[in-house]
Amino acid sequence: MHTILIAIVAIPFVGAAAALVLSSRWAGRLALLVPALVLALSVPRWPAAAGRGETVLVPIAWFPSAGMTASLRLDHLGAFFVLLVAGVGLGIVQYSRAYLGRNATPRFWAVLLAFMGAMLAIVLSDSLLLLFVFWELTTLASFLLIGMDGAAPEARSGAIRAFLVTGAGGLSLLAGILVLGQIAGTYDLSSMPARAERIMASPARDVALLLMLVGAFTKSAQFPFHFWLPGAMAAPAPVSAFLHSATMVKAGIFLVGRLSPIFGASPAFQPILLTVGLTTFLVGGWNAVRAWDLKKLLAHSTVANLGVLTALYGIYPPADVHGGIVRGELLAITSHALYKSALFLLVGWMEKASGTRDLSILKEERWFRREPIGGVLIGIGALTMGGFPFVLGFMSKEVFLQALLDARFPGAVAAVAAAVLGGAMAVVYALKLFVSTFWGPELPPDWRGYPRSEISRWLLVVPAILLLPHVIGGIAPGWLLGSVLEPGTDWPAWFAVWHHLDRIFLLSVSTLGIGIAGYLLWRRYARVPAQAETELAFDRLASTLLGASSAFSRAAQAGGHSRYLAVMLLFGAAASAAALCEGSFPRLRGAQTSWSVDLLAAPLPAAIIAAGAVLAVLVQDRVSKIIFMAAAGYGLAVFYVLFRAPDLVLTQILVETVSLILLLLVFQRLPRLGPDERSRGRRVAHGFFAAALGLGMAVLAWASGIHPAGHPAGAEQLALSLPEAKGRNVVNVILVDFRGADTLGEITVLAVAAIGVVALRAKRARARAEEA
Amino acid sequence: MNSFLLRQVARGVLPVAVLFAVYLLLRGHDAPGGGFVAGLVTSAAVILHALANVAPHKRRRRPRVLRSVWIGLLVAAGTGLVAVAAGKPFLTHSHFDIGSGHGALHLSTTLLFDVGVFLVVVGSTITALAAFAEEEPR
Structure with missing residues (x-):
């Protein structure tokens, strides 16, 4: 029974993926098979669901710690909609094959099948969150199909x-x-x-x-x-x-x-x-x-x-x-x-x-x-x-x-x-x-x-x-x-x-x-109107909406580098200052630090960081600036060595290196820095921002040093690492196991960023082609 | 960047770096390393090689590495779904031991997840860097 419900939801999506790699002719045939299969699976369930009012519940745990499930349910209302979607869907697919002919691309079939799957999932969801996900998927499918x-x-x-x-x-x-x-x-x-x-x-x-x-x-x-x-x-x-x-x-x-x-x-x-x-x-x-x-x-x-x-x-x-x-x-x-x-x-x-x-x-x-x-x-x-x-x-x-x-x-x-x-x-x-x-x-x-x-x-x-x-x-x-x-x-x-x-x-x-x-x-x-005025009104509404959203984007994303920085940094500073001002932290008592770090060697990396920071400000050349900044970053890595955090050392060095390469590649395209053309008032304002933020960061660092964490999680995770997750490297265990969902979210962000880069590249290439 | 020394070093470093990355990836669960770091090592080596040995006009060809981002995401999410199929919460990892005692080979889905992370990091880093390395600056 469990597998049947899951199969009803999964079959259309599998079909959609398969349709993408088939020829449009075979994709159409496959699309016919999908609702037929769903019907074959669901029709025998109808008498129980409708006549005897039985409800089948398939509990699927998703994130128990967050109270999120992906449970499915088949009851009278759900079964009715399953039959409706699959039954009408079968007819629609056969009609589409005849009606669209060559215009029915594999993409069309894939979107149609994905829609079918999303719709079946909505009506079989017991979890509201699952329902929402598929709800949005139908919106997307509808968008793609209307705009075919x-x-x-x-x-x-x-x-x-x-x-x-x-x-x-x-x-x-x-x-x-x-x-x-x-x-x-x-x-x-x-x-x-x-x-x-x-x-x-x-x-x-x-x-x-x-x-x-x-x-x-x-x-x-x-x-x-x-x-x-x-x-x-x-x-x-x-x-x-x-x-x-x-x-x-x-x-x-x-x-x-x-x-x-x-x-x-x-x-x-x-x-x-x-x-x-x-x-x-x-x-x-x-x-x-x-x-x-x-x-x-x-x-x-x-x-x-x-x-x-x-x-x-x-x-x-x-x-x-x-x-x-x-x-x-x-x-x-x-x-x-x-x-x-x-x-x-x-x-x-x-x-x-x-x-x-x-x-x-x-x-x-x-x-x-x-x-x-x-x-x-x-x-x-x-x-x-x-x-x-x-x-x-x-x-x-x-x-x-x-x-x-x-x-x-x-x-x-x-x-x-x-x-x-x-x-x-x-x-x-x-x-x-x-x-x-x-x-x-x-x-x-x-x-x-x-x-x-x-x-x-x-x-x-x-x-x-x-x-x-x-x-x-x-x-x-x-x-x-x-x-x-x-x-x-x-x-x-x-x-x-x-x-x-x-x-x-x-x-x-x-x-x-x-x-x-x-x-x-x-x-x-009745006379034919010259223009369909209702639609014009609604289009005006839609374009007003779009206009408002682009005005909002322009205000929030002014494009000027300094404006971005000011907004982001001020917000960050205000947020951390607010946290500091709450003042409900207990003070750290005496020598509770258990780091037992040998700080004898600390002056060396500290000197590297300080020198890098100061020189990055003083030198006039962009490339030199970023190299000095990187030096400060490598100095930080030495500190991680002192604190015996090898994973952090590796990551810090590599991130520093890769971003150095990236910055070098970017900065070699920029023109040389000219003389400072900012007005006096602007310079004072920038200086004020910089000083305030530097001071804020210093206070934050100092405060987090003297206050203990509210709920230190480290000891617990160290203890659980080997027995629960069979891993000795607790950093990695946290990344892939304890907080695996966070990591999945982070790599999704990375993937989206990569698409953004590709999209911008394509846009720039087009602009250049138009120039030429 | 047309330097004989750099070319030779980059050529030699690439396989070593990839091997090292695989090593980092495999040991990640028990010792410093993991998918993210391994991905960065690989990306750095590939970029070094591209800058040293590939002529700028050839770099314009769109790198196909974006595909590895998708595959990586699917692999990472897929390992989570395997647990769901087995009736456990999403992203619950399972572990297997082949053999026993000191020489036992320990396998687990965490490694697969880390492979997913590795692929995403490699794909997105190289995509981003390649966007700016594709041509000589004016």
Whole structure:
């Protein structure tokens, strides 16, 4: 069981690595294998997880000393998302192979598979920290996939916008996770509900909640963060279908589901979800009604639907949340994920078949005559999107309405009105998508789009498969929902439409009525706007953000060497002075030093250091300056010899040597030092800084000499070195074993620095090439 | 830098220095040495050789050592993951003894970790130095 969970997470990443070294053809085949394998591993787990409500916990220790785990968990909600990601993923891969053809590079497959792995890891994480890591990975993958066509300005700005919004949300999520972890004393989701009382008692709980909700809302494109999603439509159709309708945008909903058992008792939790969700529903719906690009229409309607999914968690009282699932949530997610990804894929096909996805052109043409199959499929998708009877979308809408009617909270009437209004707008854009696209007055022209023989059949087969559950669920909801999706819950068995003639039915009918009337009004009065003004506004926002960040960078990194030095040194001096002024250190008593160092030879290295330092200041030539500085450094190494620290000696000598070479290589490029051109005031200021810092360092050195360390770790680590780590060189044992994670972090910094050097070199080489 | 003496010394020093670095690396866990120091020794020797024996215009070719940075990072992180796979916390090292008594050969994953550190240090140091050594100053 343990290995199965780990395999589900690991398989896509292994696949991604392998895809990079394969040809694009074989990488595509491999990409097909990955979700198939994940499905084969996870489908047999579904009955246990969903029916019997079993939870499998795989504890994986990571840094026990820091309370960090990498534990995995498979429960009903997680298993549902695994099936969703892998199931839709399988269809998407097959569609991509047919749709992208040669444009599907190995890199594309690698990023897609890595995304799949990250998404599976999010839904299987029990540790919030692990969840965060993979959360960020999906943001990165989304950025790369939206910006796949790096030459197109729309793709670039869309990718940057999505990255800025979801990346900022990710940081907020991290902050929230840390606060929550501090309150709860654990980062494991599974142990948090038991500590809910402790969390509720903390005054910081709402801070944690709000920060985490911002993370969830940015990912799931909730108002006011919803604007990145339409921009993400620069990605190719299968990417939009997979990331930006079926899976990644649902990660925020998933997180809310995970949080609901923890924060359900908080008075802020439900009102926020309900308000934000319903606002998003209306804003997204209105934007979709106004959209003229079919893909943008779908994107805005995705935003609207995600609002419904969020609002569902805001309706039910905490007692009705079972394992992070509320009634109808899985139905709503399944319904939306399937029909919306199918519609995205169908619009991708439509663009190939008709040569456009611009509604202002398509509404004049009668495409149904030429493409009846695609027309029927889009029709089914549009029916379920609009919440018409006989499909799953109808059920989903009714459950939402029923929940709102049953709920007892202030403003319930307004919420019901918002739901009806949003539902009516869904009817409007669903009709736009189907009727206006296929039933125009004139026959479509022959010269636009590809002939049918050049379009792969998979472009219609995959969406048809994705739409199949909708038809089944519309006819036999009792079987699909009661036995498969949410076992143990009660659903009407057949033909969900006529199951009641009550308030809900009236509301449903009036939603449809208002929607149809709205559609007729749209046909009569809608005009194509000259410019999509909403997007311009958001782009302005994004560029303001970028501008602010570069202004900040300019202020913090003025470029002037002296400014850097002043800021860094003054900060260091102030920090150490603050520590000194605290004055809570116990004084070192008498001769407690156990160094037993023979300091007879000390004057020699001391003289070398002093001479090096003084000469470095006095000589005028740069190269001489650094050589004298190196001499001082070698003098320090002699001191380490006296203190019998051979590792330090070796390191000091080598670092001194290598940096001497580096400095020589750098300085030989600089011009000779000219006469001092600083003004008198500046020189006095520099002198003041230098003196203050020198004095500060001296005081610091002296103070650390006469005060004992707060918690000396040396003796303990010396004692543990051999028995625990089987090493006699305690310095190395600390580096590779006791503090191995620190070392790993340090070499990562080194690696990043090396990339920086290479990047700067490339930039300089380009600049030189342009000069020449 | 075109000096006969330097050329010959650099040529001779390189293999000795690399051997010495390997020695430092292997003994690191029990005696002064370790991946970081070994990496610096190697880098210093390689740079000395490059400065003395490679003509400046040939140094412009981008060094491939950046690859060793990635491999090093993967090796170091990978040794940590081995422990996770065995159900222990990340970066828990394991030790094996081949033979027994005084002549026993002691092996452990700490050495692999140190090899990772070594590769990263060599790669990033040479990359940084090579960036400035690639051409003659104006």
